[in-house]
Structures are given as C-alpha cells and as structure tokens.
Amino acid sequence: MHQIKKREDFSDITFSIEVEHPLLAKAAQPGQFVIVRTHQTGERIPLTIADYDREKGTITMVIQAVGKTTREMQAMCRPGAHLAGIAGPLGMPSHIGQARKVVCIGGGLGVAPTYPQLRAHKLNGAYVIGIVGFRSRNLVFWEDRFRAFTDEYLVCTDDGSAGIRGLVTDGLREVISRHPDIDEVIAIGPPVMMKFCSDVTRPFGIRTTVSLNPIMVDGTGMCGGCRVTVAGQMKLGCVDGPDFDGHQVDFDELINRLGRYKEDERLAMERWLRHRDHCRLVGQATGGAS
Amino acid sequence: MSTVKKTLRSIPQDRTPLPEVAPEIRVRSFREVAEGYSRDQALHEANRCLGCSKPGCVTGCPVSINIPGFIRRIQEKNFREAYEILTRSTTLPAVCGRVCRQEDQCEGSCTVGRKLAPVAIGNLERWLGDLAIREGWHLERTGARTGRQVAVIGSGPAGLACAADMVRAGCEVTVFEALHEPGGVLKYGIPEFRLPNDVVDAEVENLKRLGVRFECDALIGRLLTIEELKKDMGFEAVFIGTGAGYPSFMGIPGESLNGVLSANEFLTRCNLMKACNFPCTDTPVHTGRRVAVIGAGNTAMDALRVAARLGAEKTYCLYRRSRSESPARLEELRHAEEEGVEFRWLTLPLEILNDGQGSVRGLSCVRTELGEPDASGRRKASTVPGTEHVIEVDMVIYALGTNANPIIGQTSSLKLDARGYIATNERLETSMPGVFAGGDIVTGAATVISAMGAGRRAAGAMKTLFGFRSN
Ligand SMILES: Cc1cc2nc3c(=O)[nH]c(=O)nc-3n(C[C@H](O)[C@H](O)[C@H](O)COP(=O)(O)OP(=O)(O)OC[C@H]3O[C@@H](n4cnc5c(N)ncnc54)[C@H](O)[C@@H]3O)c2cc1C
Ligand SMILES: Cc1cc2nc3c(=O)[nH]c(=O)nc-3n(C[C@H](O)[C@H](O)[C@H](O)COP(=O)(O)OP(=O)(O)OC[C@H]3O[C@@H](n4cnc5c(N)ncnc54)[C@H](O)[C@@H]3O)c2cc1C
Ligand code: SF4
Ligand code: SF4
Ligand code: FES
Numbered sequence: 032m033h034q035i036k037k038r039e040d041f042s043d044i045t046f047s048i049e050v051e052h053p054l055l056a057k058a059a060q061p062g063q064f065v066i067v068r069t070h071q072t073g074e075r076i077p078l079t080i081a082d083y084d085r086e087k088g089t090i091t092m093v094i095q096a097v098g099k100t101t102r103e104m105q106a107m108c109r110p111g112a113h114l115a116g117i118a119g120p121l122g123m124p125s126h127i128g129q130a131r132k133v134v135c136i137g138g139g140l141g142v143a144p145t146y147p148q149l150r151a152h153k154l155n156g157a158y159v160i161g162i163v164g165f166r167s168r169n170l171v172f173w174e175d176r177f178r179a180f181t182d183e184y185l186v187c188t189d190d191g192s193a194g195i196r197g198l199v200t201d202g203l204r205e206v207i208s209r210h211p212d213i214d215e216v217i218a219i220g221p222p223v224m225m226k227f228c229s230d231v232t233r234p235f236g237i238r239t240t241v242s243l244n245p246i247m248v249d250g251t252g253m254c255g256g257c258r259v260t261v262a263g264q265m266k267l268g269c270v271d272g273p274d275f276d277g278h279q280v281d282f283d284e285l286i287n288r289l290g291r292y293k294e295d296e297r298l299a300m301e302r303w304l305r306h307r308d309h310c311r312l313v314g315q316a317t318g319g320a321s
Numbered sequence: 322m323s324t325v326k327k328t329l330r331s332i333p334q335d336r337t338p339l340p341e342v343a344p345e346i347r348v349r350s351f352r353e354v355a356e357g358y359s360r361d362q363a364l365h366e367a368n369r370c371l372g373c374s375k376p377g378c379v380t381g382c383p384v385s386i387n388i389p390g391f392i393r394r395i396q397e398k399n400f401r402e403a404y405e406i407l408t409r410s411t412t413l414p415a416v417c418g419r420v421c422r423q424e425d426q427c428e429g430s431c432t433v434g435r436k437l438a439p440v441a442i443g444n445l446e447r448w449l450g451d452l453a454i455r456e457g458w459h460l461e462r463t464g465a466r467t468g469r470q471v472a473v474i475g476s477g478p479a480g481l482a483c484a485a486d487m488v489r490a491g492c493e494v495t496v497f498e499a500l501h502e503p504g505g506v507l508k509y510g511i512p513e514f515r516l517p518n519d520v521v522d523a524e525v526e527n528l529k530r531l532g533v534r535f536e537c538d539a540l541i542g543r544l545l546t547i548e549e550l551k552k553d554m555g556f557e558a559v560f561i562g563t564g565a566g567y568p569s570f571m572g573i574p575g576e577s578l579n580g581v582l583s584a585n586e587f588l589t590r591c592n593l594m595k596a597c598n599f600p601c602t603d604t605p606v607h608t609g610r611r612v613a614v615i616g617a618g619n620t621a622m623d624a625l626r627v628a629a630r631l632g633a634e635k636t637y638c639l640y641r642r643s644r645s646e647s648p649a650r651l652e653e654l655r656h657a658e659e660e661g662v663e664f665r666w667l668t669l670p671l672e673i674l675n676d677g678q679g680s681v682r683g684l685s686c687v688r689t690e691l692g693e694p695d696a697s698g699r700r701k702a703s704t705v706p707g708t709e710h711v712i713e714v715d716m717v718i719y720a721l722g723t724n725a726n727p728i729i730g731q732t733s734s735l736k737l738d739a740r741g742y743i744a745t746n747e748r749l750e751t752s753m754p755g756v757f758a759g760g761d762i763v764t765g766a767a768t769v770i771s772a773m774g775a776g777r778r779a780a781g782a783m784k785t786l787f788g789f790r791s792n
Contacts, residue, residue, distance in 0.1 A: 058545065066538075072602040072603065074603035074604045075594070115501075118538035119540070119544070121540065248594070249500060250540075251499045253509075253726070254582075254585045254589050255570070256583075265576070281577075287679035288579060290679075291680075292607060299599070299603060
C-alpha cells in the first residue's frame with residue numbers, strides 16, 4: 032500500500048498525484064514508468080514517472096482520466112488514500128547522451144513524461160527547447176517547471192488561446208528553421224502526434240526519440256502484449272522501450288493494436304458508471320483504511 | 322498393517338481412477354477437473370505398492386522422494402509421518418502431485434507398471450498434500466535462528482523451495498517478486514482447473530508462517546540491483562529463480578494483428594488478473610469464437626482449455642509434429658480431447674490473415690511430414706508442397722515455449738550462457754560470489770519439480786557457504 036501525499040488538478044480530466052515509495056524514488060530514471068494497481072481486483076495500468084523526489088521518497092504521476100481505471104483514480108486518489116500496488120521503475124531509462132541542443136515536445140498529457148528528460152538534458156548542459164501542445168489555454172500545466180529548465184519554451188494551442196495557434200508540428204518546423212544544429216528531438220504524446228513529429232524531422236535527419244504506450248499487462252517482459260515493430264523487428268515496449276527511434280517505429284500498427292480492447296473498455300466504463308456510487312464508498316473505505 | 326510380502330498377484334489389479342468432472346460440465350467453469358482421492362481410495366491405491374527394495378520409482382523422481390516410505394506410512398494410516406517423509410524431499414507436494422509428468426518420471430519407472438498400470442504415486446502425493454493443507458500441517462524450522470540474511474529473486478517453485486529450506490535452517494529470508502502475487506507460473510500460468518490458486522496460496526502461507534517475507538511488485542534489476550542487495554542491503558546470499566518467461570513468436574506475417582497473443586498473455590489475463598470474471602474485475606480478455614493455438618505442450622493445452630471455458634465455439638491445436646512428439650502430459654492431452662479440441666497434427670502455420678480491419682480472419686497453413694530421427698533423436702518436420710490450406714479463426718495464441726528474460730542480465734555483471742540463461746557450476750553458483758541460480762532461468766523452460774529441486778540444491782550450497790552442518 033502506498034500513500035498519496037499530494038494531488039493537483041490541471042483540468043477536469045488531468046491531475047497529478049505524488050505517492051510515497053522511497054525505494055522507487057531512489058531508483059527512478061528519466062523515461063521510466065510504473066504499473067499501478069488501484070485495488071485488489073483492479074487492472075494493472077502503466078503510467079510514466081513524471082517526476083521523482085529522492086529526498087522526500089515520492090514519485091509523481093500525471094494522469095488523464097480516459098477510461099474506467101483512470102476515472103476511478105480521479106475519483107479516489109485523494110491525499111491520504113492508498114494505491115494497492117506500484118511496480119517499478121520499469122523500462123529502459125532514456126539515453127541522456129551528449130546532445131548539445133535538444134527539442135523536447137510534449138503533446139497534451141505527454142507534457143508530463145517529457146519533463147524528467149528535459150530536466151536531465153538541461154542539467155547536462157544542453158540548450159533545451161520545450162514545445163508543448165494543448166487543445167486550449169485552460170489545459171496548460173507545468174509551465175513553471177518547463178520554464179525553469181528550458182532555454183526556449185513554446186506553447187501551441189489548437190484554438191490559439193495561448194502561445195501560437197497550431198499543432199506542435201508547426202512549432203517544431205518553426206524551431207528547426209531557426210536552429211540548423213539540433214542534435215535530438217524527443218517527442219512524447221498521442222501516437223499520431225509522435226508519428227507526425229517523426230515525419231517532420233525525417234528529411235532533416237535529426238535523431239528523433241519517441242516514447243511508446245502500447246497496451247501492457249505485466250510490464251516485465253513476460254506477456255508479449257506490448258510488442259511493437261521497430262525497424263522491422265519485434266520489440267517489447269516494456270523491456271526494450273518505452274523509448275524508440277521514431278523514424279523506425281511502425282506507428283500504424285501501434286495505433287491499430289491500441290484499439291483491440293475498445294469494446295471491453297467501453298463495457299468496463301459503463302459498468303463502472305452504473306456502480307459509481309457504490310465504488311465511491313469503496314474508494315473512501317480504501318482511502319480511510321490503515 | 323500388512324506383514325505378508327506383497328506380490329503383483331496379491332495387490333489390487335486396477336489402478337484407482339481419479340474422479341473427474343464430466344467434460345460437458347467442466348468446460349463451463351474453472352472448477353478443478355480432477356477431484357482427488359477420498360481417504361478410502363487413497364488407502365486402496367496405496368495397497369498397490371509393493372514396497373520394492375530397489376524401487377525404480379525413486380530413481381525416476383527428479384528429487385528422489387522416498388516413495389515406498391511414504392506410501393507404506395499411508396498403508397499404516399500414519400498420515401502425518403507419511404507427510405514428513407514426503408516433505409523431506411519436496412516442499413510442494415500438493416502442487417507436484419497435480420502437475421508432474423508422472424508417466425515419464427516416478428510412475429514411468431514403477432515396478433508394478435511393467436505388468437499392470439503403475440501405482441498412482443502422483444495422486445497419492447496430491448492426496449497427502451491436500452490433507453496437510455486441510456489439517457494445517459506445516460513445515461517446521463530445523464535449526465535455530467542464525468540471523469543470516471538471504472534474498473530470493475522470483476517466487477516460482479525454484480524460489481519457494483529455496484526460501485523454504487533457508488528459513489527452516491534458521492535464516493532470515495526475503496523473497497522479491499516482480500508481479501503482485503507470489504507463485505510464478507503456478508499462479509499466472511497454470512489455470513485454476515488444473516491447479517487451484519488456493520493450493521499455491523496455502524504453500525505461500527506456510528512459508529510466511531515460518532517467517533519468510535514476501536516483497537511483491539519488486540522487479541529486481543530495476544528497483545534494486547543484485548549488487549545493491551548484496552552491498553547495501555546486507556544479503557549474504559542471493560538465489561535467482563526468475564524463470565524463463567519471455568514469450569516467443571514465429572516471425573510469420575500477421576503476428577501484430579489484433580487477436581494474436583502469447584499464451585502467457587492469455588493465461589495471465591485469465592489466471593492472475595481474473596479476466597474470466599470481467600467486468601467484475603477490470604482486466605479484459607478478448608476471446609475469439611474460433612481459436613487456434615500453435616504448439617502442443619502443457620501451455621498449449623492450458624490455453625486451449627481456457628479458451629473453451631471462456632466460450633470459444635471451436636478450438637484448434639496446431640503442431641508441426643505428431644501426437645507422439647507432443648511434450649504435454651498425457652492427462653492434459655486426454656482432457657483437451659475430451660473437451661472438444663480439434664488437433665491438427667503435422668500442420669505448420671505460414672501466415673496470419675488480416676480481416677481488412679487489423680484483426681485476425683484466419684490462418685494459412687501447410688501440412689508437414691516427419692523425416693528420420695536426426696543425431697539428437699528428434700524427427701525433423703518438413704513441409705509438403707501443395708497442401709496449403711486456410712483455417713478460419715479469429716484468435717491465434719502462440720504457445721511455442723519461452724526464453725530467458727533479459728533484465729537480470731542487462732542490469733548485473735552475471736555471466737550468461739550463449740542463449741542468455743544464467744551460467745552456473747554444478748553447485749548452482751553463478752559468476753558472482755554468494756549468488757546462486759536455478760530453475761528455468763538456468764535450464765530453459767523445464768518442469769515444476771526440476772525447478773523445485775534446483776531451489777533445494779542451491780539452498781544446500783548456501784548452507785555450505787554459511788558453514789552450517791548438513792542435515
Ligand atoms: C509506458 C506507458 C506510459 C503511460 N503513461 C501514462 C501517463 O503518464 N499518464 C496517463 O494518463 N496515461 C499513461 N499511459 C496510458 C495509460 O496506461 C492508459 O490510459 C490507461 O491504462 C487507461 O486505462 P483506463 O481503464 O482508464 O482506460 P481504458 O478504458 O482501459 O482505455 C482507454 C485507452 O487507454 C488505452 N489503454 C488501455 N489499457 C492500457 C494499458 N494496459 N496500457 C496502455 N494503454 C492502455 C487504450 O488503448 C484506450 O485507448 C501510459 C501507457 C504506457 C504503456
Ligand atoms: C502454462 C504453463 C503450464 C505448465 N504446466 C506444467 C506442468 O503441468 N507440469 C510441470 O512440471 N511444468 C509445467 N510448466 C513448466 C513449469 O511451470 C516451469 O518449469 C516452472 O514454473 C519453473 O519454475 P521457476 O521457479 O524456475 O520459474 P517461474 O515459475 O517462471 O517463476 C519465476 C518468477 O520470478 C519472477 N521474476 C522474473 N524476473 C524477476 C525479477 N527480475 N525480479 C523479481 N522477480 C522476477 C516472475 O514474475 C515469476 O513469478 C508449465 C509452464 C507454463 C507456462
Ligand atoms: S515429485 Fe513428481 S516425479 Fe517425484 S514422486 Fe512426486 S509426482 Fe512423482
Ligand atoms: S516402484 Fe512402484 S511398487 Fe515399487 S516401491 Fe515404487 S511405487 Fe511402489
Ligand atoms: S507488458 Fe507484458 S511483455 Fe511488456
């Protein structure tokens with residue numbers, strides 16, 4: 032059982048939780064993720080480690096409430112409540128090489144997992160350009176954290192309510208035109224966004240790293256459910272990734288595979304909504320216990 | 322108690338059958354198929370053992386259980402002592418009695434088996450193991466507490482056995498398990514209808530009672546490295562029993578389509594995550610209406626039978642060799658046949674076909690034929706041209722065997738062999754001092770009993786390292 036120390040809401044669907052797990056906080060590296068179980072019959076869901084504090088012994092996750100489990104978390108994860116289990120850190124740490132100039136792109140929720148990498152590059156002495164994309168101004172979060180570790184910070188919104196009006200790919204094209212000497216682009220967000228960012232950098236031959244989010248069960252290399260095709264080879268997202276070379280990833284396959292439990296997800300969600308009041312009580316009970 | 326020497330003629334001629342739930346009923350639930358002997362049945366079957374002075378059965382058992390010894394105690398109704406004898410060699414009798422491939426091991430070398438059906442050693446062992454769980458008998462410490470710290474990585478049969486021996490010898494044992502529940506394949510792989518989770522849980526409880534600590538959700542290599550366990554956390558000896566859980570695929574076109582999955586994923590969703598209760602539990606398992614499983618080992622039988630229970634209308638088993646080459650236990654093959662699995666022996670899949678929407682629509686296959694045995698004694702399968710055909714299915718499950726998981730190797734300086742398994746000497750010592758390894762992570766996918774035996778051998782070597790008197 033791991034206690035939730037802090038919670039912050041960024042919008043009606045995004046929030047962050049800071050959870051106690053000293054060993055994990057000590058071991059965590061940028062790019063890694065955890066698998067969380069909310070309760071005993073809960074699903075194992077992968078979430079990126081968006082931040083870690085070794086002194087406080089906590090890790091932070093930023094969550095978007097999209098389906099049954101994440102919406103349930105939104106309802107029950109209050110400070111003082113507990114998560115039944117957290118396994119991690121999982122996956123390969125990101126390779127923070129000697130890049131001198133780095134562009135870190137976060138789309139929507141992908142903004143959060145970009146942060147540890149962006150910070151690591153900055154602390155490594157690189158010139159860091161942050162590009163974040165949101166639908167509109169009210170969804171923007173972590174601006175302060177990003178500003179603290181970037182040399183340039185660019186916000187793109189679909190409706191132009193903050194920063195430039197457009198997609199992160201527009202921001203990326205603009206940045207590339209001004210900086211001919213970019214060593215690496217790191218793009219994290221929805222698969223389509225990562226695909227298009229990779230398409231933008233491909234003609235320039237700029238190394239592009241993406242963080243993939245295939246459906247996972249164990250996260251330890253045992254089930255093979257998270258397999259993705261990279262450079263024509265089968266790779267496991269949880270063991271070989273989640274970071275991969277964006278120019279080599281078969282995104283269409285990933286997008287197709289992400290849809291394979293759509294019907295079941297819908298069922299779980301409907302059932303949960305029907306039983307939500309009951310679930311709330313259970314959530315409170317778990318929250319209050321121990 | 323019988324004092325007259327038994328002969329083949331004087332013993333009950335027929336082997337006592339194990340009561341089973343009828344196929345048409347059992348395919349509708351995850352209830353255990355074989356119900357286990359009653360006390361009378363156990364006594365009756367025990368009477369079939371001749372108590373040989375040179376018992377073949379003991380040589381056939383990978384951990385050399387004193388089989389005539391424990392069976393004689395059953396004959397004498399001295400059940401507690403029978404259990405003590407059993408647990409001198411095995412820490413998981415209720416498990417091994419259920420899942421060992423007895424026909425090749427103990428029972429395969431039973432003297433009675435030369436003329437009649439062999440003594441049902443496995444069933445008797447299971448009966449005793451179940452009795453012990455019901456009666457609350459458990460293992461005891463054999464030595465005083467020594468305060469010596471032992472870490473065990475992985476909680477499959479190898480890890481559980483090593484932990485049991487070390488805690489009984491007076492050590493402080495911590496088991497680190499990557500998943501959220503201990504048991505390894507016994508928990509996530511082998512389905513409830515063959516090995517109920519309660520049986521595994523009871524064995525784990527046993528160890529907890531002796532003082533073993535279980536740290537679940539702890540993937541060693543990532544959360545803590547083996548070096549850290551030794552240097553920072555004060556573990557004087559480490560046992561690695563992480564199994565060979567890395568799934569393999571064939572590399573044929575169509576493997577990334579939706580509806581193609583490994584048996585590990587299918588079984589884990591169902592057993593560990595209880596997807597069979599979805600949506601009461603949160604993890605879904607999509608089940609096809611027509612399911613093909615590739616491979617014909619125990620894992621394949623388990624996947625086929627789970628698919629049938631989840632409502633598949635048609636289940637096919639595809640194997641490029643023939644029934645006699647199948648590595649599955651005979652009982653599993655028979656059970657699968659009874660449950661309506663259609664076996665396509667001598668069939669090799671070539672391509673998984675796309676329904677146009679990114680899901681499986683069928684499997685294109687070719688027939689094979691077996692050549693002469695090669696140097697290793699295996700008959701090589703070659704394809705027969707012109708026999709290509711399509712089997713219509715909407716789900717394909719790979720049960721092709723597994724490989725070593727790379728995480729421990731990547732995160733430590735341990736020496737590995739050419740195939741990525743951990744290299745050890747005959748005492749199961751690895752290239753790092755005080756670090757031992759055993760079970761599937763050393764041998765490649767094998768059996769529950771051999772993994773358990775390895776865990777115990779490593780424990781023996783650890784005791785020598787600690788300078789304990791052997792007992
Ligand atoms: C390495 C990795 C890191 C991730 N990091 C984050 C993060 O930091 N914050 C965040 O909010 N989300 C993250 N995700 C996605 C998150 O795991 C899913 O949103 C979550 O599992 C959805 O569960 P649900 O029951 O709420 O929704 P569901 O109704 O189950 O699904 C909604 C959507 O989530 C996807 N999904 C479902 N199950 C899984 C699964 N087991 N693994 C991956 N995707 C799944 C489905 O394709 C579907 O589109 C990450 C995924 C991966 C693989
Ligand atoms: C579906 C199926 C059916 C089978 N049926 C039979 C049968 O009927 N009879 C039989 O004799 N054998 C059977 N087997 C084979 C048998 O189960 C295995 O040989 C045996 O379980 C191996 O034991 P082990 O202890 O070496 O590893 P496992 O049982 O694989 O346990 C290893 C454990 O280590 C954990 N782990 C892995 N890496 C780490 C890490 N880095 N840190 C912490 N923990 C880690 C894993 O999560 C797992 O729980 C079957 C196997 C399968 C898959
Ligand atoms: S452990 Fe297995 S092989 Fe040995 S006696 Fe028991 S059932 Fe037979
Ligand atoms: S070989 Fe058969 S008959 Fe002889 S002791 Fe063993 S089980 Fe009994
Ligand atoms: S999540 Fe199971 S192998 Fe990656």
